[in-house]
Amino acid sequence: MKEGIEGTDTFLSPGKGRGLKALKHFKVGDLVFACPAYAYVLTVNERGAHCELCFTRQEGLSKCGKCKQAYYCNVDCQKGDWPMHKLECSAMCAYGENWCPSETVRLVARIIVKQKLQKDRTQSERLLTLREFESHLDKLDNEKNEMNEADIAALHHFYSKYLDFPDKATLNELFAGVNNNGFTIEDEELSHLGSAVFPDVALMNHSCDPNVIVTYKGTTAEVRAVRDISPGDEIFNSYIDLLYPTEDRNERLIDSYFFECDCPECTSKSKDKAKMEIRKNLSTPPEPEEIREMVTYAKNVIEEFRRAKHYKTPNELLEICELSLEKMGALFADTNVYMLHMMYQSMGVCLYLQDWDGAMKYGEKIIKPYSVHYPLYSLNTASMYLKLGRLYLGLEKKSLGVKALKKALAIMEIAHGKDHHYIAEVRKEMEEQQ
Numbered sequence: 001m002k003e004g005i006e007g008t009d010t011f012l013s014p015g016k017g018r019g020l021k022a023l024k025h026f027k028v029g030d031l032v033f034a035c036p037a038y039a040y041v042l043t044v045n046e047r048g049a050h051c052e053l054c055f056t057r058q059e060g061l062s063k064c065g066k067c068k069q070a071y072y073c074n075v076d077c078q079k080g081d082w083p084m085h086k087l088e089c090s091a092m093c094a095y096g097e098n099w100c101p102s103e104t105v106r107l108v109a110r111i112i113v114k115q116k117l118q119k120d121r122t123q124s125e126r127l128l129t130l131r132e133f134e135s136h137l138d139k140l141d142n143e144k145n146e147m148n149e150a151d152i153a154a155l156h157h158f159y160s161k162y163l164d165f166p167d168k169a170t171l172n173e174l175f176a177g178v179n180n181n182g183f184t185i186e187d188e189e190l191s192h193l194g195s196a197v198f199p200d201v202a203l204m205n206h207s208c209d210p211n212v213i214v215t216y217k218g219t220t221a222e223v224r225a226v227r228d229i230s231p232g233d234e235i236f237n238s239y240i241d242l243l244y245p246t247e248d249r250n251e252r253l254i255d256s257y258f259f260e261c262d263c264p265e266c267t268s269k270s271k272d273k274a275k276m277e278i279r280k281n282l283s284t285p286p287e288p289e290e291i292r293e294m295v296t297y298a299k300n301v302i303e304e305f306r307r308a309k310h311y312k313t314p315n316e317l318l319e320i321c322e323l324s325l326e327k328m329g330a331l332f333a334d335t336n337v338y339m340l341h342m343m344y345q346s347m348g349v350c351l352y353l354q355d356w357d358g359a360m361k362y363g364e365k366i367i368k369p370y371s372v373h374y375p376l377y378s379l380n381t382a383s384m385y386l387k388l389g390r391l392y393l394g395l396e397k398k399s400l401g402v403k404a405l406k407k408a409l410a411i412m413e414i415a416h417g418k419d420h421h422y423i424a425e426v427r428k429e430m431e432e433q434q
């Protein structure tokens, strides 16, 4: 029996497959619905900082006595997680350093367990079930098929002891479905916490000018309106980082989700010019060819940086950023999104190196253009205000800090809801400064 979600319904959205439609009004900031994760996994890098079961962030979590790698709030959380953790606990001990399944593989292993434990429709599938996921299996190219093959091999390699595997075709479909419908969970500063499937949330189609935002409370996804929504309106969220120009966004959407976007932003391209801003004080205006070459250079650096992150030292990474900023800066304004991308990366490295002054300087350059390029309510803008505000407070710049945190809160109260624990935490940080 399909239970449904009050105030919404599933429908066939022309050209987009199934979609979610509003049946009533939602005001900006209203919770449209919440969806517990069907399955989820904490990312390896956050072990010890968050409980593996409920994702609570706190100090002094207790370690699993066997593997000494998983951490919990208490015995209840540890017991609750055992059906999932047992897939990995002894395998991690046995493989040691060689235990390295990808996060997708870890998530799929948990999905297979969940499918076995719970045959009925779950509270995460009031409108769309995991088995109904759009997988676009027929559209996978060689590269994607090979990735699937590798994931399936890793699943067999690391999880054979406690898992009964479905057949190859079912597994292929499962991986493709998770790639097309999976979510990553981030914290308030947009640091990656884990991966999950939220089937009902995956029913929503994409728009570059979305009317809802998805945030997380523990392992539950919450969908809130960031525009007024009327009965009959389709409910859209965004699948991608909306910083980039129309062409870049669509390259990403085609590659990852197999569609081209026809939203108002993609049709009007109204923000593209500001996103590609050229320096004002050039003696002669640049030729279109010159601009195209610089864009190609920028995209190559972005890709190079993405790969280099895994093996270069922080200082080498900073050098890549600074060199590219210098080269692009000859043509692009500081507000240009490719400049902003590299400044964001630089800021990340500075934060890692605890160079707070350096991080602050990049943050200050980024924040204003962010509020122009991103939609009014954006988690990217909110998290940048949050990082900058926290930096200011740490550097004893109290009034700047409080001002930045207030800007973050104004967005978070809409996106996360006024009663989210993140908001209480930020308020406390502000009060401690009074």
Ligand SMILES: C[S@@+](CC[C@H](N)C(=O)[O-])C[C@H]1O[C@@H](n2cnc3c(N)ncnc32)[C@H](O)[C@@H]1O
Binding pocket: 015, 016, 017, 018, 019, 132, 133, 134, 136, 180, 181, 202, 203, 204, 205, 206, 207, 257, 258, 259, 260, 261, 262
């Ligand atoms: C997470 S699913 C969304 C639900 C999907 N429509 C369904 O029927 O299951 C993602 C898929 O929906 C479709 N989709 C999402 N947004 C779209 C859009 N703006 N235009 C066209 N297709 C879209 C694409 O096929 C994409 O791979």
Ligand SMILES: [Zn+2]
Binding pocket: 051, 052, 053, 054, 055, 056, 072, 073, 074, 077
């Ligand atoms: Zn817990």
Ligand SMILES: [Zn+2]
Binding pocket: 064, 065, 066, 067, 068, 069, 070, 085, 088, 089, 090
């Ligand atoms: Zn363990």
Ligand SMILES: [Zn+2]
Binding pocket: 207, 208, 209, 261, 262, 263, 264, 265, 266
């Ligand atoms: Zn679009």
